Amino acid sequence: MAGAGATAPDSAAPRGAARRRALLDATVRVIGRGGIAAVDHRAVAAEAGVPLGSTTYYFDSKDDMVARALEHVAEREAERLRAESEGGALDVGPYLLPERLADVVIHAWAGDRVTLLAQYELYLESARRPDLRPAAERWDRAYREFLQHALELLGAPDPSRRAHLLCASLDGLLLDHVATASAPSDLRSLAVELIERIAAP
Amino acid sequence: MAGAGATAPDSAAPRGAARRRALLDATVRVIGRGGIAAVDHRAVAAEAGVPLGSTTYYFDSKDDMVARALEHVAEREAERLRAESEGGALDVGPYLLPERLADVVIHAWAGDRVTLLAQYELYLESARRPDLRPAAERWDRAYREFLQHALELLGAPDPSRRAHLLCASLDGLLLDHVATASAPSDLRSLAVELIERIAAP
DNA sequence: CTGGATCCTGTACAGTTGTACATGTACAGA
DNA sequence: TCTGTACATGTACAACTGTACAGGATCCAG
Numbered sequence: 349m350a351g352a353g354a355t356a357p358d359s360a361a362p363r364g365a366a367r368r369r370a371l372l373d374a375t376v377r378v379i380g381r382g383g384i385a386a387v388d389h390r391a392v393a394a395e396a397g398v399p400l401g402s403t404t405y406y407f408d409s410k411d412d413m414v415a416r417a418l419e420h421v422a423e424r425e426a427e428r429l430r431a432e433s434e435g436g437a438l439d440v441g442p443y444l445l446p447e448r449l450a451d452v453v454i455h456a457w458a459g460d461r462v463t464l465l466a467q468y469e470l471y472l473e474s475a476r477r478p479d480l481r482p483a484a485e486r487w488d489r490a491y492r493e494f495l496q497h498a499l500e501l502l503g504a505p506d507p508s509r510r511a512h513l514l515c516a517s518l519d520g521l522l523l524d525h526v527a528t529a530s531a532p533s534d535l536r537s538l539a540v541e542l543i544e545r546i547a548a549p
Numbered sequence: 550m551a552g553a554g555a556t557a558p559d560s561a562a563p564r565g566a567a568r569r570r571a572l573l574d575a576t577v578r579v580i581g582r583g584g585i586a587a588v589d590h591r592a593v594a595a596e597a598g599v600p601l602g603s604t605t606y607y608f609d610s611k612d613d614m615v616a617r618a619l620e621h622v623a624e625r626e627a628e629r630l631r632a633e634s635e636g637g638a639l640d641v642g643p644y645l646l647p648e649r650l651a652d653v654v655i656h657a658w659a660g661d662r663v664t665l666l667a668q669y670e671l672y673l674e675s676a677r678r679p680d681l682r683p684a685a686e687r688w689d690r691a692y693r694e695f696l697q698h699a700l701e702l703l704g705a706p707d708p709s710r711r712a713h714l715l716c717a718s719l720d721g722l723l724l725d726h727v728a729t730a731s732a733p734s735d736l737r738s739l740a741v742e743l744i745e746r747i748a749a750p
Numbered sequence: 751c752t753g754g755a756t757c758c759t760g761t762a763c764a765g766t767t768g769t770a771c772a773t774g775t776a777c778a779g780a
Numbered sequence: 781t782c783t784g785t786a787c788a789t790g791t792a793c794a795a796c797t798g799t800a801c802a803g804g805a806t807c808c809a810g
Contacts, residue, residue, distance in 0.1 A: 363777085364787055383674060385586040388767060401789035404769060465676060472669055473584060475728040484728065513722075513739055520721020521714075527676040527685065538714055545746045564807080565757060589797060602759040605799060 368406050370396045375417040379469050380462030387414060411477075418470040419483040421463070426490030433494050442502055446547070449498050450539035453518055454532070464526050491515050504547040514546045569607045571597045576618040580670050581663030588615060612678075619671040620684040622664070627691030634695050643703055647748070650699050651740035654719055655733070665727050692716050705748040715747045 374396035378386055387410065389403040396402075407413040432438075432452055440448050474484035495518075496511035504510050518539060525535045575597035579587055588611065590604040597603075608614040633639075633653055641649050675685035696719075697712035705711050719740060726736045 362786075367787085381677070383586070383677065384584055385588075387586075389769080390767075399789050401771095401791090402787095404771095405788065410768065465673065468673055471724075471728060472666065472673065475666060475730075476582070476584065488729070509739075513743060516721040516725040516739070517718035517743065518721065519724060520717040520719065523672075523720060523724065524717040527672060528689070529676075538710075538717070542714060542718065542747075545749070546743075548746070548749075568757090590799080591797075600759050602761090602801095603757095605801095606758065611798065 364406070367396075367398065367402065369420075371398065371403065371406055371413075372417050372420040375413055376421060376466045377462060379414075379417065380464070380466035384414060384469055384473055389413075414470070414473065415477075415480055415483075417466075418474060418480050421467055421470060422483045422487035425467075426487055429490050429494040433497050438498055438501060445498060445502055446540045446543040447536075449495075449543055450536050454522070454535060454539055461526060461529075464522065468523060468526070488515070499547055502547045505549060510546055514543065517542050517546065565607065568597075568599060568603065570621075572599065572604065572607055572614075573618050573621040576614055577622060577667045578663055580615075580618065581665070581667035585615060585670055585674060590614075615671070615674065616678075616681055616684075618667075619675060619681050622668055622671060623684045623688035626668075627688055630691050630695040634698050639699055639702060646699060646703055647741045647744040648737075650696075650744055651737050655723070655737060655740055662727060662730075665723065669724060669727070689716070700748055703748045706750060711747055715744065718743050718747065 371392060374392050375387060378391050378395050382391075389410065390400055392413065393400045393403050403413065407416060437452055438445060438448060470480075471484060471487075474480035492508075492511045492515050495514050496507045499507040499510050499514070521535065521539055521542060524530070525532075572593060575593050576588060579592050579596050583592075590611065591601055593614065594601045594604050604614065608617060638653055639646060639649060671681075672685060672688075675681035693709075693712045693716050696715050697708045700708040700711050700715070722736065722739055722743060725731070726733075
């Protein structure tokens with residue numbers, strides 16, 4: 349109680365944290381629906397249901413807003429994958445693992461095309477803005493570690509390289525899916541085949 | 550005048566065609582460097598070295614400009630792949646074909662990161678704008694037909710499905726490459742492995 | 751040469767957008 | 781209760797952007 353902050357229940361979560369998060373979610377939705385070109389203070393504020401002034405209170409600039417939005421989704425995805433990995437999502441036999449893996453990778457996104465589009469948009473933006481690279485790289489790393497773990501369970505050789513390959517391939521598959529709005533069942537079947545082929549000795 | 554135009558040597562290429570193309574190329578460069586968000590009449594005009602007024606003369610609107618830019622790159626890519634396929638680019642033995650194929654897919658892009666970024670940006674935009682879908686689909690189809698032809702040469706079963714899989718996977722690999730600016734030699738080696746695995750019986 | 755079509759461009763302007771800031775309000779600690 | 785700090789927002793404005801358009805240059809058939 350003495351020394352470090354005692355009475356404050358949550359010094360890491362200042363009062364405005366919820367609103368800040370709401371603004372970030374709104375930014376992601378705006379990007380998903382209209383691309384980064386559609387991001388402006390007024391659109392984001394309206395989407396979040398807050399007044400215009402809030403956007404300049406929580407973010408230094410428009411670029412900052414986009415940068416935080418990337419960190420936001422990257423952090424969320426990384427955490428989700430870690431949780432999925434530590435929880436027993438992959439604890440099925442090697443025969444079922446490819447299906448299970450495909451579901452984990454796909455399912456979380458299948459329902460939310462807008463967020464998925466925003467993720468690609470932000471990922472692409474990170475190719476152009478060096479300040480966005482660290483967050484994008486953490487995201488990538490979490491994704492690959494997740495896949496590597498699965499590949500190890502499948503007994504695939506050189507799992508690090510295979511994870512790289514699988515990460516990129518599945519990304520492409522998902523991009524194709526989101527662009528063409530293909531049927532989810534087709535996507536799943538293609539993902540499973542891809543996983544099996546890349547895991548094969 | 551009577552009947553079909555006789556004297557006109559090139560009724561399909563009106564006088565301003567070159568300038569129009571220059572504007573489209575400029576648009577692609579602007580997109581590649583700053584995303585679709587960076588596209589505005591003045592930036593494109595400056596990039597093309599033409600006055601502002603030209604942009605409104607050749608395009609109905611900013612959206613139209615972006616749409617034509619997508620059609621421009623899609624058409625160019627489709628033609629390139631068809632030419633590559635009909636010229637003997639793939640006429641090597643099945644042992645060398647994967648390497649050759651990887652080179653064709655990669656090499657044309659390796660040198661021009663900006664154009665590649667623009668292509669992804671535009672492809673993503675086509676996921677949001679229905680009017681861009683036809684061009685994006687023609688692009689996709691040309692890409693897949695090229696890959697299918699190669700897969701047939703490799704004796705892969707179900708080449709249509711495999712081409713779909715390979716198309717998406719290579720796209721993902723390239724996206725990863727362009728985002729992380731990875732070494733081209735790594736990219737090539739990964740692409741070859743992917744081709745071999747997807748072509749395998 | 752003439753007339754008309756096409757090509758071209760500088761300028762103007764209304765609408766939009768990023769951002770600053772003055773003016774508050776809520777709340778924790780003294 | 782007082783006070784400082786974080787939270788909040790309406791308003792203002794300079795800069796930017798899309799687009800219209802008047803007027804001019806160039807070309808070519810007749």
